[in-house]
Amino acid sequence: DSTTREPNETRWKSLAHLLVDRAARNPDRPALTFLTDESLDGTDEGQTLSYAELHRRVRAVATRLLRETGVKAGDRAMLLFPPGLEFMIGFMACEMARLIPVPTSYPKPGRAMPRLDTSVADCGPSVLISDQETIAGIDPHRVSPETAALPKVATDASIQDDLSTPESFDDLPLDEIEASDLALLQYTSGSTSDPKGVMVSHANLLSNLESIRHAFGIEWSDDDGDDFERGLFWLPPFHDMGLIGGILEPLYVGGHAILMSPRSFLARPMRWLRAISDYKATISGAPNFAYQLCVDRVDAAQAESLELSGWKLAFCGAEPIIADTLQQFTDRFSDAGFGGETFCPCYGLAEATLMAASCRSGHAPSLLDVDRDELTHGRASVIRHTSLNRTSAEDVADPMSEDANVRQLVSSGNAAHAMTVLVVDEATKQEQPDGEIGEIWLAGPSIASGYWKREEVNAEVFGATLADGDSSEKFLRTGDLGFVHDGEIYVTGRSKDVVILRGRNLFPQDIEATVKGLLQANVLQCAAVATTGRTGDALTVAAEVSRHVDSEELPDIVRHIRRAIIDDHEVDARQVLITRPGGIPLTTSGKVQRQQCRAMIEGGELAARYQWSRNRFIDDSESVALPELPTRV
Ligand code: 1ZZ
Secondary structure (H helix, E strand, O other): OOOOOOOOOOOOOOHHHHHHHHHHHOOOOEEEEEEOHHHHOOOOOOEEEEHHHHHHHHHHHHHHHHHHHOOOOOOEEEEEOOOOOHHHHHHHHHHHOOOEEEEEOOOOOOOOOHHHHHHHHHHOOOEEEEOHHHHHHOOOOOOOHHHHHOOEEEOOOOOOHHHOOHHHHOOOOHHHOOOOOEEEEEEOOOOOOOOOEEEEEHHHHHHHHHHHHHHHOOOOOOOOOOOOOEEEEOOOOOOHHHHHHHHHHHHHHOOEEEEEOHHHHHHOOHHHHHHHHHOOOOEEEEOHHHHHHHHHHOOHHHHHOOOOOOOOEEEEOOOOOOHHHHHHHHHHHHHHOOOHHHEEEEEEOHHHOOEEEEOOOOOOOEEEEEEHHHHHOOEOOEEEEEEOOOOOHHHOOOOOOOOOOEEEEEOOOEEOOOOEEEEEOOOOOOEOOOOEOEEEEEEOOOOOOOEOOOHHHHHHHOOEOOOOOOOOOOEEEEEEEEEEEOOEEEEEEEOOOOEEEOOEEEOHHHHHHHHHOOHHHOEEEEEEEEEEEOOEEEEEEEEEEOOOOOHHHHHHHHHHHHHHHHHHHOOOOOEEEEEOOOOOOEOOOOOEOHHHHHHHHHOOOOOOOEEEEOOOOOOHHHHOOOOOOOOOO
């Protein structure tokens, strides 16, 4: 049931202890493999590290960090890596050296690194860990002075002779590591204007890894032999789902994590499925958009060449889950051995370490048809409760059908083991009865202790209490909206402003800053909001421009706005509206009211001088390259 909390047993005190133990138990088992495009296309084997090799390289880097840089326990270490195996060596080296790893996204060559710079300014690291090539390529004029001045350590620098034997590692502070030490500072994907680093401890992480294992019935792969779990992921490791779900969970159970880069997948989605088939992966998953991309880009003939019956767990989360996508995917790949019950929808967020709720493996996900109008009034009036399975294609309502007053929702399952999930009325702070929409609140051992150095925000976000509850019982306010039905959580929307595109969280402030910074567009005010797209969120941008701008210039201004958003954030807007000054709703203190703006746009009430929108049935991925756009001045 959604409100039960049970304690989680944890087997290790920290991630460092986990690695030491795994390397002792199964030294020769492959721990990590990275598949390059060449290996995916069949011309080479990719790189693999066994548990013993991973352990040896991690300890050597940890020892160098302590000897060469003068870092001390609790110092932050930035991790800046292109896709590959080195990231994990840097990450685990931090765990062994009692440093707090801070993963950051890898920029395109020659680009500025605003995310790196803002995280550096926020958490004041003592070192940057990367590889030799990346370090050589950091242009001190394109990064902040603080970033430029950081000592830099390359994980792939040649190992000194005295570090090649285990005896030389004796000075690692393993015994001093506490479960309450921070194991990760996870910047919520991307906000450069308001960076927030989630403080995740070893205890938080190990508890969530255990919850995931429990929910999905993943067996320990302790014994010798070839029968171990294989996870296959293209999710970026600087995002919580890629790092914790994609890499740490396979290592936690003693399995093999096989990795490829997000770009390899996006360029040819078939590579992901081919790799699952070839490597007999048992666990893989992604946000909804990825399953849709496979349906759109992999035809029936290609699907037939796959063998997916070994895929036991296909999780789906990180953005709204669309029944139609899951059904189409099941239909397209059922002949390749994929069954609908393999899908495990799940819900979570970095502030809860990762998973907060999920469907149980082996059960086809529940679908709920609810009345669309009632839903907008905060109530889920259930018309029909079905489940996804191979034969029910006709049961799945078209999620975009205009006339059907039905919205089909996919269950995000039950509360994770050890997690309390409540739906709370935001105004009264009382728990909602089943079927009533409210904010999702969470409590449990994997809820992080807060954001780095943000005491005020933390009291509000991590320290919520129920009006009629025990005031010592603190909850995390997720900013997500949903309801409970039959003990399962349905996520219906968000009261926070974040826009989620292809599983990536974009912060409106960052997009608005880009648009307002465009000199040639003369933008006075801007609102970036999430509107409802075909497969989840779509980005809509409203901009006020000066009344002196001629109407003929507006199409060009829209192109400049789109170009700048693509350049800075690698996403395209679905819709851009240009209003007169005063067209965007503001609070009395002059802040953009995004939720109201969104409601006005969706209700057709925002008065626009000019409006551009892309056909909502065009796939997002196809429009990122826009040759007709002028280059940015
Ligand atoms: P983040 C073996 N959101 O996205 C591997 N779920 O965190 C197991 N919206 O902080 C892996 N419906 O970036 C288990 N179902 O964003 C993975 O995303 C469990 O708005 C899923 O607040 C973990 C997702 C982690 C993640 C969090 C935000 C949430 C919410 C949105 C996540 C959703 C969903 C709708 C869902």
